[in-house]
Amino acid sequence: MIRSMTGFASGKGAFGPHSWTWELRSVNGKGLDMRLRVPDWLTGLEAALRSQISKALNRGNVTLSLKLSRDETAPDLALNETAMAAALTALARTQEMAAASGVTLAPSTAADLIAIKGMLDAGSEVDDPAPLVEQLTKEFAPLLAAFVDMRQTEGKALADILDGQLTQVSQLTEQAADLAEQRKDKTAEALRENLARVLDNAQGADPDRVAQELALIAVKSDITEEIDRLKAHVVAARDLLSQDAAVGRKLDFLMQEFNREANTLCSKAQSADLTSVGLELKAVIDQMREQVQNVE
Structure with missing residues (x-):
């Protein structure tokens, strides 16, 4: 069964102090164009998400947004002892240099030192984002599955x-x-009348040559091949619709073939009724082409 390129899915999740919301959507596209908005500090997450999407989808402009937040109401703060040791060493050296120059510095407090950037770590996830990346990658799979299901429903x-x-x-x-x-007899009669008229009014005209020219006109107005090809295209299109594969490009090419045959039929019509049918064909084919633009 075919799939639509239009789809949407959203989800929420939490892990440790972090919580997040997903939004995954897609619209028509000639190929698979992925635009992911995820935090840069989650190393490896974007590559993992791109890999999952590329395996599940073939076409569409896909946009994924991940909004991540951290619960700071009860932060799990840890002292960065290495940074603190370096800061104390630097502070002692600064005081020595100031004293040697006769400058007296105000005493530093613990609060001053803790306020230095990097002195406190908000939990192990900041030091190592791997567990969070692993959890996000794991929870993206069902979201993507729901997204694919929606595209399949739209495709049906x-x-x-x-x-x-x-x-x-x-x-x-x-x-x-x-x-x-129905027009065959009328066309044949018209050709016979035209042939008689030409022969009556053209001295020295070769009857065989005139007959060949009129026969050529008859062949050019014959739409048998166009009818046969239109019927074959209908069969081919239905076969593509029954396939469980990405057939959007093939269907789009087939719509061009449909349109070509309808145009030729109209140009050969030579009757108001047949021209009217040809124009109706073109209108329906144009509607199909619009729908096919959304097939994956």
Whole structure:
């Protein structure tokens, strides 16, 4: 069953002091274009998410947004002892240099030292984001699965619409074939009359040559091949709709072939009724092309 390129999924999660919200959405695209907005400090997360998306999807402009927050109401703070030792050493050396220059410095407090950037670590996740990255990667899988399910549901609805339009094309093709069959006798009579008129009014004209030219005109107005190709295209399109694969590009190419045959049929019509059917065909085919633009 075909899949739509339009989809949306969202989710929430938490791990330790962190909580987050996901938003995954996609629209039409010629290929697979991924735009991910995730925190830079979560090393390796973006690559892991891109890998999952590329395995699950083939086409579409995909946007993923991850909003991450940390609960600071009861922070798990830890002293960075290495940084504190370095700060104390630097402070002692500064006091020595100041005393040697006759400068008296105000005493430093513990609060002054703790306020230095990097002196306190808010939990082990900051030191090592790997556990959080692992959890986020794990929880993204069901979100992506829900997203794919939605695209499949949209694809089923899209397939139903396209199937109905193909039925219209098939019916109009049969109408065109019937009208072409009905005009055969009238066309043959017109050609005979034209041939007699030319021979009566053209001295020295070669009857065989004139007959060949009129026969060529008859061949050029024959739409049998166009009818046969339209019928074949309907069969091919329905076959593509039944496949469990990314067939959007193939369907798009097939729509071009549909349109080409409808244009040729209109140019050969030579009757108001057949022209009307050809224009209806073109309208339905154009509607199909719009729908196919959303097929993965």
